[in-house]
Amino acid sequence: MNDNAIRLEIRGATLLAVPAVHFRLPFAEAVNAVCRDLSSRPDAIAVELGPAATAAARAWLQELGVGPEHRRRLPCMLGLHRDNQLLHPAMRERALTLQRETGRELHRLPPALLQEELSFTGLAVMQLSPTDSIVEALRCACELNVPVYGVDLEISARSNPSPVLMEDPWLARGAIRDYAERNGRRALSDTDPLIDGRRETVMAARLLAVLARHRRVLFTCGLGHWVRLAGLLQDPSLAPATVGLEADDAEVGTWRRTLVHPGIAVQSMEWPTITWLWERNRPHPLRGGPAKQDPPSCHEALLGKALEHVYTRTPGASQEQGGQDWRALGRFTHILSAEMQLTLRRFPNLGLVMRCAEAALPKPLSDALGRALTRFPWAKPAQFPDTEQLLDNREGKEGDVTLSGRGRPFRAGLVQGGGILVPNPGLVRIAESHWESHRGSDGSAWSSMLSWRPWERLATALSAQASGHVRKTQRVRVTESFTGQLLDGIDVRRTLREFARGQDRLMVRDSRLAPTRTPTSMTDAFPVVWIFDTGGPRHGEMTVLRTPLTWLLHAGRDRAALEERRDGAGENMADLVLFTDDRGTDLSGNAERSGIWTYLTRGWLLFRPQCPSLRQAADWILRTRSRLTPIYSDAFSNELPMELRHALARDGGPCLADLSWQDRLLRVGLAFGGRTLTLVAPIDFSPASAIRDHAARRGQTIVRVPITAFSKAHVARVRRIEMVPGRVQGEDCRIVYDGHPGDVLGEPEDAYRELIPTAWRHYLW
Incomplete structure (x- = not known):
């Protein structure tokens, strides 16, 4: 367990406490480490939430697929909210005076006035941040399938918190006890004796009741509560309290689900890229996970890479302007360094970076830096169509928020930590671009990592040949x-x-x-599953390569006809699902700094031919009357998107967790394919009986082609995929690669053109 928790022996049971700074990753890591370690794995988990909020959050996590069988990412950012009608007791006289002075009831006064004068927030928001220790504890409870208890009061009045100067939370990594001892007393200055004293007594009494039921309990709460809680738990006169420990169904219903706008969400998480790294590498407490990376080392590299991107790609950022922009960069780094020293930070948070950027950099550069730092697969409204959205109130006073289903503004208070949720207008505006559009900042081109065209051409040609081999x-x-x-x-x-x-x-x-050696029509050839390995680990890294629908619809000659062929809501169309053990080889060390990554795959599923331009892809879809499927919003590189998982769960087939990676590819191909699925695999591979039975029930046929039907050179080449920096530009949205990747890879861009069937060359040349 190292020093990931504070261990207390209380009345014959063990309490493992993780006092935390909310939304900071080191404390979420500590909770995960305690749950992952067999010597410290808890029998139950308790959190600083009310019982109803805890039950509502756990139910939603389980609906999202978080559980013992699966390693699931958490869409970012989800939340729960409920109305608040509790006023701080110290504000009673001021409230009466305010009513007399204004001649209006309190609920008719502007939310900004209520917050400034009475410390009142009309909305309580619990953000399900992936880097928050409480949310991590809830996830671990679902994954370990152990009870989780909310031991706090359901909701309480809050006062405006004052900022507390504490050491950088990253210093707590692997040293929770030492960090709590050094900073616990400082955090006490942020507590409210009228409110927090009562809350801490309730939490201690309920914790004693939980400890009476379970031998080992993990508990996480805010650092400011821990000092007094530790003393109360050792008080022999404090009796356990079971009243209110179980959630009431009516109370659970008062917490309603919400989707949090990225501009608001970024204030309750680590840097988006660091959050993404944590989600990608977060170990499942029972099933483990990928090797952990070291997020703290990323801050400087991420900021440097973002600044390099901004200064090389933002129009106007050049030495031709008399060096003004470069001098502004120097001012920015000096201001940021000074602010970090004043706030005792080793690594800056995103809000601090953006405040310094707005103060020192020209607006185009600060906006470009914000866009670079907030790039993230945000949860989209299309994924949660029945969920309210928590938005910045752009028409009201700065700091107000609104819910998409209501017209009036609110001031919102955070459940975790009790702070005020005040949206940063700059971050809200910048993050908007990632929520609504993938278009480049210049308005004429999109930049991305794109698969190398010779690989696309060879994969398409060999897949067509495979289908021809089947049909004869x-x-x-x-x-x-x-x-x-x-x-x-x-x-x-x-x-x-x-x-x-x-x-x-x-x-x-x-x-x-x-x-024939090729199918009659292009639609007969797809999807095709290629499997290169039959042994090795049962599971591997899964990646979905996609075409953004924004790009495709823009390129099509008939946008309305393309929209009619869309199957489902989402912003992306999956083109390829691949499995790999290889984390990729970065070729950016090349003298030309190509930025190319190459991967050795174990197998892949190709849904459709890969065209050189999006105009050709759109023409092919309309000509063949194909469907735009599968459609999804966003996904991390090691799992299927949520929409695809939901579709698989509804068709009655075998659970993905019970299948090998080879059968997973077949399972996805059957779900989104036609009556025939082509499988290219070694002779000794056979699909699982569950897959064969599922195909038979659906009236589908899996037809096999031995991989030996193709030349060894072609098989070895198509197994290796390269991702190359490039752009989609022009009226036909043609793919244009950056630099000279053909020279770096030693392969001309027009390689394998001769393998494309003649009838298909209009779409694939």
Whole structure:
């Protein structure tokens, strides 16, 4: 367990406490480490929340798939909210005076006035931040399948907190006890004796009741409460309290689900990229996970990379402006360094970085820096259509928030820590671009990491050949003289032509089988599953490569027709699902600083041919009457998107967690494919019986092609995929790669063109 928790022996039971600074990753890591360690794994978990809030949060996490069987990411940012009608007792006289002075009831006064004069917030918001210790404890409770108790009062009046100067929370990493001893007394200055004293007594009494039920309990709360709680727990006169420990269903219903706008969410999490790294590498308490990276070392690198991106790609940021922008960069770094020293920070939070940027950098540069630092797969409204959205109130006073289902503004108080949720207008505006659009800042091109075109061309050509190997024949239309059977009907044009030539005969249509190496139509060729390995680990890293629908719809000649072919809500269309053990080789060390990553895959699923331009892709979809499927919003690189998982859960097939990675690919291909799924695999591989039975129930056929049907050189090449920096630009939205990747990779960009079937070259050349 190292020093990830404070251990107390209380009345024959063990309490493992993680006093935390809310929303900071080191404390969430500590909770996860305690739950992952067999020697400290708890029998129950308690958190600084009310019982109803705890039950509501756990229920939502379980609906999202968090549990013992799965390693699930948490969409960011979700939340729970409820109305607050509790006024601080010290404000009673002031409230009466305010009513007399204004001649209005309190609920009719502006929320900003109520907050400034009475410390009142009309909305209590609990943000399900992935880097918060309380949320991590709730996730671990779901994954360990152990009871979780909310031991705090359900809701209480709050006062305006004053800022507390404490050491950088990153110093608590692996040293929770030492950090709490050094900073616990400082945090006490932020507590309210009228409110927090009562809350802490209730928490201590309920904790004693939990300890009476379970041998080992993990508890996490705010650092400011821990000093007094530790003393109360050792008080022999304090009796356990079971009253109110179990959630009341009616109370649970008062907490309503909400989707938090990114501009508000960024204030209750680590840097978005660090949060993404944590989600990608977060170990499941029972199933483990990828090797942990070291987020603190990322701050400086992330900021440096973002600044380099800003100064090389933002129009106007050049030495031609007399060095003004470069001098502004120097001012920015000096101001940021000074602010970090004044606030005792080793690593700056995002709000501090943006405040310094707004003070020192020209607005275009500070905005570009904000966009670079807030890039993140945010949860979108389309993913949660029945959920209210917590938004910045742009038409009201700065600091107000609104709910999408209500017209009036609120001032919101955070459940974790009791602070006031005050949106930063700059961050709200900057993050908006990531919530609504993927378009580049110049308005004419999109930048991304794109798969290398020769690989796309070879993968498409070999997949077409694989489907041709399966079918062996295709139906060819012919016209012949009528001999007593109408067959497929009269060919009017040919009949008239024969009469014009003096031939008095009726011509009819027919279709016959003829040999082929490619399918009759492009739609017959997909999806195709390629499996290169049959052994190795049961599970691997899964990545979904996609086409943003914003790009595709912009490129199409008939946007309305494309919209009609959309299956589901979301911003992305999955093109490829691949599994790999390889974390990728970065070729950016090349002298040309290419930024290219190459991956050795174990297998992949290709949904459709990969076209050189989005205009060609849109034309192909309309020409073949294909569906825009599967559609999803966002996903991390080690799991299927939520929309795809939900679709799989509804079709009655086997659970993904029970399948090998090979059968997972087949499972996804069957869910989103047609009547036939082509499988290219080694001869010794056979799909699981559950997959075969599922295909039979759906009336689908898995047809196999041995991987030995293809040359070893082609198989070795198509197994390796490269991701190259590039842009989508022009009227036809053609893919243009940055730099000279062909020179770096030693492969011309037009490689494998000769393998594309002639009938398909209009779409693939």
